[in-house]
Amino acid sequence: MTTESQVTIPNDNMLFALHNLFSDLPVELRQRVCAECGWSMPTFYRKIRPYASETKNIKPISNAEYEKVLQIFDDMYLAIGTFMEKFRAHPSPTLDNK
Numbered sequence: 509m510t511t512e513s514q515v516t517i518p519n520d521n522m523l524f525a526l527h528n529l530f531s532d533l534p535v536e537l538r539q540r541v542c543a544e545c546g547w548s549m550p551t552f553y554r555k556i557r558p559y560a561s562e563t564k565n566i567k568p569i570s571n572a573e574y575e576k577v578l579q580i581f582d583d584m585y586l587a588i589g590t591f592m593e594k595f596r597a598h599p600s601p602t603l604d605n606k
Contacts, residue, residue, distance in 0.1 A: 522595045529591065533584070540580045545573050 542552050555568045569577070 520595070520598070525591075525595070529588065536584065537580065540584075541577055544576050544580060 538549070538552055541547065542549060547555070557568075
């Protein structure tokens with residue numbers, strides 16, 4: 509996941525940080541799931557199709573893959589909380605541009 513060390517946040521701009529963080533999430537999720545499940549990118553996209561299980565009456569992912577994706581999500585969720593602690597610890601700056 510993109511962290512502070514990877515992205516320079518100009519003037520502690522929380523909105524900029526959030527935008528970059530959430531823009532990177534889909535790519536990070538795909539990369540981690542592919543790496544940890546041993547999938548190629550086409551396999552990832554094939555498995556996320558909503559109709560894959562409806563037409564063939566099969567589960568798109570195994571129980572082990574399901575658990576791994578949950579673990580990846582939990583890791584990413586915790587990393588977001590850790591990243592945002594910087595902004596929770598400091599109140600928003602006041603605008604004294606008079």
